[in-house]
Amino acid sequence: MTSIDHFAGFGLGLRRTHYADFLEGEVPVDFVEVISENYMVEGGKPLRLLEEVRAKHPVILHGVSMSVGSAQGLDEDYLSRLRSLADRIDPLWVSDHLCWTRTSAHNSHDLLPLPLTGEALGVVCDNVERAQDALGRPMLLENPSSYLTFPEDEMAEWEFLSTMAQRTGCYLLLDVNNVYVSAQNHGFSASEYIAGLPLDRVRQIHLAGHIPATEKRPITIDTHDREVCDAVWALYAETIAQTGPVATMIERDDGIPPIAELLEELDRARVIARQASQARAA
């Protein structure tokens, strides 16, 4: 299993409404992240578009359906299709989430929370190792946002992620907004979470927006449908000061604005990362 070198650029997720921007113009990004499953198809236009984008930018394959937390193990057809896509696109890396999405009978198509137990950790590590073997490369796993924890939890999520990375050799995709959302919902310190991670394993950071909790609905909802809030920018500054330069992107999944708005947000990330680098150098 090879390692993944640092790649300290700034990127955006590829969304349908921005296809023309990426294909016909010059979007000032260092990489583009795509949802793997959208391109794990037999043929047709989606693959051609992705190849055109790949000819202009490095690409990251970001999945939502691997389900590394499934007690039933991984779907071999899924792995084989993802491997074919990775071989075709030659991505910077392949990532997915620390979550489960399916049982043997049904698929929720949502990132469901795992009990943070030793048993679940064993299942996740087995599945991540299987996936990395099938893909022939190490993966990045992303911390999810969550709306409930389980009575049987035995450890904190950052401890779970740390042990997973140490046992499997995988890397981490740190979604700073997700840390913030879960910290709000479960009452832990976002700073303690970040500091508890093996930051030398972080290869990418996601930044996104959420809906804050209200008195009537005391749960913060991770929507990825709006701009990054100030508290998440502050957490990003704190994080990037500790990690050093790391690939950073704005991840917008819904309420997609014109690309210029996302590029403005990305510029803010560039400024924060540059200030952190200067502070480290001083």
Added chain:
Amino acid sequence: MTALATRQADFMASLLDDERALPPDWTARHAAGLEIYRNNYRSALVEALRATFERTERLVGDESFARAAAHHLITCPPSGWTLDLAGQGFAETCEELFANDPEVAELAWLEWSMHLAFVARDAEPLGTEQFLEQASAFGEEDWAKLRLAFMPGIAVRDLRHDLKALWSSLAEAAEEGEVTLLAEPATCIVWREGERPVFINVSTAEGRALSEMMSGATYGETCEELLASEGEQAVELAGSMLRRWLHEGLVERLDQ
């Protein structure tokens, strides 16, 4: 079953069924969290159906479509890894729910078939000239034994309504669907031309012949069937349908 498998099976069952009792050790806080996952699950799938069945939604209206989508998710919860297949069986759901408006199921079938054709395996169709070249030395027996491999993503179904008119009339939001009965039933063929899914209507006799050959029947067997059903018109039809399939780019190769 392991503790994790049991927890996941219970969680999934609770996600799919609003009425299911929650585990005894769960609090109101857990229930509130679960409700967010339920909403996420439903809204993601309904949005996926909306994106795939855009015209069907325009035809029946937002509210009816939302009810049909919710019914479909209850009766056919997704099992595959791709959200793109969430619409599998939705045409059959429409057939059941809109039994008095059969054009709804026909349109849903068309949208689903075009959705599948859009991402079907890439292949080059066999042109008429290439076919004639390959068949130039055919004797009678070769023609009788001829089998064809058709382009990936082809779908075939009999229709009673003019889907061409309906499709065009629903191209824009806020347009009224133009529902017209065909003078006689026809067969719709869906495939992908380059990167673009397309469809045409042919006679039901030709549609049956195409279905048979797609299932592996020989040209000879198909011609015999045509002769039995169409009488003396069979010979002309056997030639014209083969010319059409080649001209439209439905055939990938000879499969002998």
